[in-house]
Amino acid sequence: MHKIPVGKDIMGANEETAAENRFFFDTHGIYVINLMSAPGAGKTSLLEATLRQIKDDYRVGVIEGDLVTTIDADRISAMGVPSYQITTGSVCHLDAQMVHNSLHGFDVTQFDLLVIENVGNLVCPAEFSLGEDLRVMVFSTVEGAEKPKKYPLMFHEADAVILNKMDLLPHSGVSFDELVRNVEDVNPNAPIFPVSCRTGDGVDVWVDWLRGIINPRSLSSAASAE
């Protein structure tokens, strides 16, 4: 009986901290992406493919969320992009307070664009706002066409849905049309980007769309600085 109020308190406190994060990011003109997916869907691979194309055009930094290890942050740092690792221990998602705490150790005011890669989990990350501007989810097509029905929240909350591992799709028996239909049933508004981070197919289309989202914001902050 006492579980519900505890849950409400936690979520309410998270929303407050997320609003503080958002105010901080807005004040410093930082566009923030929350990148979410199940484990192994290809968040870090998408991030690498995206950074290769945009890292010379934006001042970009990355916060990596993982239970343990610095494997992902090391991959990003190896590209010459500043990164900061949050290790959550046993917590299966990032929350706004973890992001807030990381800002004490990672000066994000040097960036135009901050990507926060969440812990790999198709459920809980979607429940915790971090103060981001854009929620992007990556889904591995070979996980099955019915997954948007079974795990609807993240699909519903996403501002963009990346369908990765398109190169494996022909070998998998998964129906692309059924998958897209199920994504659209849960979220009719988010654009869907089929990509293969491995071959690079489709990454251009996604990056072009992303530039269109970030640019007006960057231009307006550049204009207001004049």
Add this chain to the structure above:
Amino acid sequence: MHKIPVGKDIMGANEETAAENRFFFDTHGIYVINLMSAPGAGKTSLLEATLRQIKDDYRVGVIEGDLVTTIDADRISAMGVPSYQITTGSVCHLDAQMVHNSLHGFDVTQFDLLVIENVGNLVCPAEFSLGEDLRVMVFSTVEGAEKPKKYPLMFHEADAVILNKMDLLPHSGVSFDELVRNVEDVNPNAPIFPVSCRTGDGVDVWVDWLRGIINPRSLSSAASAE
């Protein structure tokens, strides 16, 4: 500051209920498997492939855990195997109380073998004992060789590790040897079964092992009934 004691209380309460579940299962001679994985790794496909081989030799039932939908329970029922769906809403794992509650609506005393398919999540299900005898995890090889390092708890807790989607592995660029090495680093004791639920390759080896685990228990309960 007050988060830790709440967490401890929840885990302690879960352990108590799990012990009650275990006592109930033991009393009725039911062997119980907790089947865990990330979303889309192939739990239900493995279950279908396994049930096809054993459903005439054991009295077997299935409890399905999902956030929403009865898709998985419907798949199992279509095989003529009794199934019961637990829908967790937004909760990313099953706990012992959910399983306890389901026993009021699902008479498991008719079974020798009960398989509980957990919610798809590579993190939290491993923290909650349900009162099971055997923890089996399924991992999709194409999720990447480094995942046992990044999500160690479930690999560590598993009594058997099924490496699924072996048919996709040659197309994925993932190193099987590195993956196996990483599984063994986290858990040197659990047997590892490479399978393809899609082609059926390797399923026999897993099922033979499983029969060896279940049989002594069934035989002993048959003997004590004489």
